[in-house]
Amino acid sequence: MNARLPLPPSLYADTAVAPVATPPLDVDKSVSVAIIGGGYTGLSTALHLAEQGVEALVLEAQEPGWGASGNNGGHTNPGLKHDPDQIEADFGAELGRRMIDFAYGTTNFTHDLIRRYQIPCEARQNGTLRTAYNEANAAAIEATAKQCIRRGMPVTYLDREQLREMTGTDRYIGAMLDSRGGDLHPLSYARGLARAAISAGAKVHGETPALSLRRDGSRWRIETPRAVVHADKVLLATNGFTDDLWPALRRTIVPVFSSIAATAPLSDDVARSIMPTRPVLYESGHITVYYRIDQQNRLLMGGRGPMRWISAPDDVAYLMRYAERLWPQLKGVAWTHGWNSRLAITKDHYPHVHEPAESVLISLGCNGRGVALSTAMGAQLARRLIGGAGAEIDMPVTGIKPIPMHAFWPVGVTTAVIAGRVRDRLGL
Numbered sequence: 032m033n034a035r036l037p038l039p040p041s042l043y044a045d046t047a048v049a050p051v052a053t054p055p056l057d058v059d060k061s062v063s064v065a066i067i068g069g070g071y072t073g074l075s076t077a078l079h080l081a082e083q084g085v086e087a088l089v090l091e092a093q094e095p096g097w098g099a100s101g102n103n104g105g106h107t108n109p110g111l112k113h114d115p116d117q118i119e120a121d122f123g124a125e126l127g128r129r130m131i132d133f134a135y136g137t138t139n140f141t142h143d144l145i146r147r148y149q150i151p152c153e154a155r156q157n158g159t160l161r162t163a164y165n166e167a168n169a170a171a172i173e174a175t176a177k178q179c180i181r182r183g184m185p186v187t188y189l190d191r192e193q194l195r196e197m198t199g200t201d202r203y204i205g206a207m208l209d210s211r212g213g214d215l216h217p218l219s220y221a222r223g224l225a226r227a228a229i230s231a232g233a234k235v236h237g238e239t240p241a242l243s244l245r246r247d248g249s250r251w252r253i254e255t256p257r258a259v260v261h262a263d264k265v266l267l268a269t270n271g272f273t274d275d276l277w278p279a280l281r282r283t284i285v286p287v288f289s290s291i292a293a294t295a296p297l298s299d300d301v302a303r304s305i306m307p308t309r310p311v312l313y314e315s316g317h318i319t320v321y322y323r324i325d326q327q328n329r330l331l332m333g334g335r336g337p338m339r340w341i342s343a344p345d346d347v348a349y350l351m352r353y354a355e356r357l358w359p360q361l362k363g364v365a366w367t368h369g370w371n372s373r374l375a376i377t378k379d380h381y382p383h384v385h386e387p388a389e390s391v392l393i394s395l396g397c398n399g400r401g402v403a404l405s406t407a408m409g410a411q412l413a414r415r416l417i418g419g420a421g422a423e424i425d426m427p428v429t430g431i432k433p434i435p436m437h438a439f440w441p442v443g444v445t446t447a448v449i450a451g452r453v454r455d456r457l458g459l
């Protein structure tokens with residue numbers, strides 16, 4: 032990670048607000064907290080530390096938002112991958128309830144933060160739709176909706192007829208609508224978070240990869256290409272780009288590419304015929320497809336794609352074909368961008384927080400739903416790093432457990448994606 036890599040050729044890179052200056056670190060520093068990774072996790076933690084007057088310094092190998100944070104679908108989705116009942120069964124009533132409150136509160140937290148700092152990132156809260164196109168998934172989603180409603184959440188279950196109106200297609204037979212969901216411009220948001228963190232007093236350095244991390248007496252020593260950082264505490268927030276900085280950490284996640292294709296702005300009529308009320312939507316299926324229409328009427332269609340970097344819509348032609356199958360009125364519309372980035376999947380599909388040594392915290396593995404989760408997690412990580420009363424966080428803090436046979440996982444994931452695509456094509 033030495034030479035600076037350009038941003039992926041995304042719609043966002045072409046349309047984001049200008050970046051704030053984050054010059055490479057070229058003098059040695061001594062700080063309270065060093066944060067490795069300048070995505071939402073690292074930047075939000077830095078902002079929340081700075082708000083409390085704690086000196087925080089972010090080291091980002093490329094530029095803030097270069098990773099998943101500047102290239103994702105832009106959906107702010109409440110909750111975790113698992114159902115509320117499952118979370119309580121896995122972690123017990125007390126921690127389970129705190130995890131549920133936290134995870135389903137992440138979107139309001141994020142949209143409040145955006146308003147508080149007036150971050151210009153096209154944020155809206157028009158709801159998240161989680162849809163099913165077969166009976167088994169519809170039954171599972173209805174059960175999830177009931178669990179949410181039982182806990183007093185603003186969730187409704189929609190049937191085929193209601194979904195036809197909301198999505199302009201008859202593909203879906205059931206869905207859960209959570210009114211707390213929404214969307215934003217991911218790269219503008221990442222840049223806005225960096226700006227807010229810096230204004231609050233944090234230091235953010237781009238083009239500054241952490242090359243090594245080791246104990247130095249009671250502190251930590253981080254080597255970067257031009258300077259050394261000494262820190263009382265360290266947060267690793269490298270998610271799908273996790274390397275060998277901390278032993279075995281790379282083997283606790285499977286880094287997976289997700290891809291997005293974007294159209295040119297659609298006419299008002301076509302955009303309205305697809306999603307008149309502009310929620311965000313993800314499908315519950317063998318491979319997840321997710322989409323939204325942005326504020327310029329572009330359709331952004333996301334899903335699993337090639338497990339390598341891509342640079343054009345043709346690299347994810349199946350997403351375009353799938354969109355045209357859902358809405359034949361799209362035939363002939365121009366697709367202007369195709370890009371991807373890497374996210375981190377964990378074996379249990381929960382986000383992971385580790386504290387593998389005194390004064391070292393690690394947070395990774397948002398499993399494809401990290402826009403709001405990583406933002407809200409930043410506030411919790413900041414509390415934990417400050418310590419004392421209030422250091423308790425609403426996620427389990429677990430040991431580092433490498434995935435057995437990790438080297439074979441990417442092959443397994445690719446096979447599952449391909450199998451899923453074949454089954455989806457057959458309409459199973």
Ligand SMILES: Cc1cc2nc3c(=O)[nH]c(=O)nc-3n(C[C@H](O)[C@H](O)[C@H](O)COP(=O)(O)OP(=O)(O)OC[C@H]3O[C@@H](n4cnc5c(N)ncnc54)[C@H](O)[C@@H]3O)c2cc1C
Nearest residue numbers: 068070071072092098099100103104106241270400401402
């Ligand atoms: C295509 C795609 C679509 C997605 N869609 C959605 C969505 O719609 N909704 C949702 O909630 N989530 C979505 N996600 C997931 C979401 O983007 C991530 O969970 C979230 O951005 C993770 O933020 P992060 O800060 O933990 O990691 P990242 O944003 O990936 O940041 C990690 C950073 O660490 C840096 N780094 C790595 N190693 C080092 C080092 N040694 N030294 C210094 N820096 C280092 C990298 O350069 C990178 O910038 C999507 C992800 C992808 C890839």
